[in-house]
Amino acid sequence: xxxxxxxxxxxxxxxxxxxxxxxxxxxxxxxxxxxxxxxxxxxxxxxxxxxxxxxxxxxxxxxxxxxxxxxxxxxxxxxxxxxxxxxxxxxxxxxxxxxxxxxxxxxxxxxxxxxxxxxxxxx
Numbered sequence: 001x002x003x004x005x006x007x008x009x010x011x012x013x014x015x016x017x018x019x020x021x022x023x024x025x026x027x028x029x030x031x032x033x034x035x036x037x038x039x040x041x042x043x044x045x046x047x048x049x050x051x052x053x054x055x056x057x058x059x060x061x062x063x064x065x066x067x068x069x070x071x072x073x074x075x076x077x078x079x080x081x082x083x084x085x086x087x088x089x090x091x092x093x094x095x096x097x098x099x100x101x102x103x104x105x106x107x108x109x110x111x112x113x114x115x116x117x118x119x120x121x122x123x
Contacts, residue, residue: 013053021049022094028064029096033074033106036085036099042106043114045074047096052087059084061098080104 023029029052033042045063047055051071054062061074061082075081082100089096107114 013049013056017052017089018049020089020093021052022092023048028066029094031061031063031096031098033061033082033098033100033102035102037101040113041115042082042100042102042112052096055084055098056087061100074106075103078104080106082106 021029027048028046029048031045031047031052033045034040035042045061046066047062048064051062051064054060054071054073058073061084063072063074064070065072081103082098083103085099085101087096087098102112105112107117109117111117
């Protein structure tokens with residue numbers, strides 16, 4: 001496994017896609033995973049060019065783990081797979097929306113989503 005994200009342009013990601021991406025200083029883009037049929041927001045992960053290329057070509061979400069400093073395919077160890085239905089780039093080119101069919105929990109805590117356990121109240 002790699003210990004640093006791939007440098008922009010060093011992967012097989014199509015040049016016309018790579019040219020549109022506005023990455024963080026460390027070469028990453030936030031990728032929001034959303035359940036394709038319900039609109040439920042499941043999680044946020046990080047992708048570099050290589051992770052995006054793998055996601056687009058395999059149909060399985062591949063992320064860059066900032067804590068482990070390696071690529072990981074959602075579900076490889078847990079069985080909680082994200083089958084990709086579509087990938088969209090936002091209008092600024094700095095965020096990805098990945099619509100998936102989630103099998104099992106999306107969150108590492110075992111919850112369906114990463115956003116249902118700590119709701120902040122307004123007012």
